[in-house]
Amino acid sequence: MYYINNGLFLSIMLIQILILIIGFGILIKAANYLVEGASSLAIKLNISQTVIGLTIVAFGTSAPELIVNVLASVRGSSGxxxxxxxxxxxxxxxxxxxxxxxxxxxxxEKNTVWKEIPFSLLAALVLLVLANDSFFYNSPDSITSGDGIILLFFFIIFMIYVYEISKDNDFNSVIKEKITSVPKSIFFITAGVLGLFIGGKLIVDSAITLAKMMDVSEAIIGFTIVAFGTSLPELATSAVAAYKGNDNIAVGNIVGSNILNIFWILGVSAIISSIPFSNKLNLDLIFLVFISTLLFFTMFTGKKKTLERWEGILFVGLYILYMLRFIVFES
Incomplete structure (x- = not known):
């Protein structure tokens, strides 16, 4: 922990929080640029809008997690x-x-209930197994480069699934971006990638500094501030989709992002650098498995294949309790 006078300590902390907020702002705007540019370019190239929706839009909303994780892996910040x-x-x-x-x-939709939600549950279970090496043999717990290859293998399976359903479904409602010229699309893509890197670096650097200043683990910062900030693109996409009545986008965006976060993002991060794993984090992984299972079962309570308002209130209440855990037990 930094041993400096209270006034200077508070000033430095406020500056780091401001940098964190600026980083999130850049990250979200950059993700929007990337999605808009990539979607327009793909449409210009006559790529199926179904494929665009299930890949570019999902990848775009998951891009903040990818950039933050890659930079954190390079810095050795496994937490x-x-x-x-x-x-x-x-x-x-x-x-x-x-x-x-x-x-x-x-x-x-039927595919979301019976295939995509179970696949996101499988992702959580696979991560739980791969992270706990000591449970199966005498080895330190970690997500190794070999584990990263396994995760990417599942990611490839998911992309094959996306390709197969793209031939049978009309997903035109996903693309809400206006079509721009090819040069402008390329500019948006370039600006998006650059912005993701700059915003991600600001977030990682400030998060590490805040963790040290508050004398808490990087994992706690990752689970709370960084996790919430990098989820803002998904929040914006799903909330607007729900308001406009695009239910399949609101649900599919989240389930797809969860699959990509584990199989793609964590897979890439592990290949860059093996990620040490603390068994203290098993509680969070088990909780993820629990709520993934809960999401599946809510599809059969009340109105079938529907997440109703009372269930949404239950979910938000559980999230508040989960966040309180860090205040009560980790402080």
Missing amino acids: ITIGNVVGSNIANILLILGVSSIIKSLHA
Whole structure:
């Protein structure tokens, strides 16, 4: 912990919080630029809008998690890497789906209920198994580069699934961006990628500094502040989709993002650098498995294949209790 006078300590902390907020702002705007530019370019190239919706839009809203995790992996900040992914997935289900279903009860498609939600549950279970090496053999707990390859293998399976359903479904309602010229699309993509890097670096650097200043673990910062901030694109996308009655986008965006966060983002992060894992984080992983299972079962309570408003209120309440855990037990 930094041993400096209270006035200077407070000033430095406020500056770091401001940098964190600026980083989130840049990150979210950059993700929007990336999605708009990539979507327009793909449409110009006559790529199926179904594929665009399930890949570019989902990748775009998950881009903040990817950039933050890659930079954290390079810096060796494993706590932020794990905390960001698991914390974001928990926020996606409980907070974002919760808020979206409070705005309007969300109806899920058959494929989402029987394939995509179970696949997101599988992602949480696979991560739980891969992270706990000591449970199966005498080895330190970590997510190794070999584990990263396994995660990316599941990611490839998911992308094959996306390709297969793209041939059978009309997903035109996903693309809400206006079509721009090719040069402008390329500019948006370039600006988006650059902005993601700058915003991600600001977030990682300030998060590490705040963790040291507040004498808390990087994992806690990752599970709370960083996870919430990088989930803002999903929140904006799903909340607006729910308000406009695009239920499949609101639900599919979150479930798809959760799958990508573990299989793609954590897979890439692990290949860059093995990620040490503390068994203290098993509680959070088990909680993620629990709420992923809960999401599946809510599809069969009350109105079938629908996340109703009362269930959304329950989800948001669970998220508040989960966040209180850090205040009560980790302070």
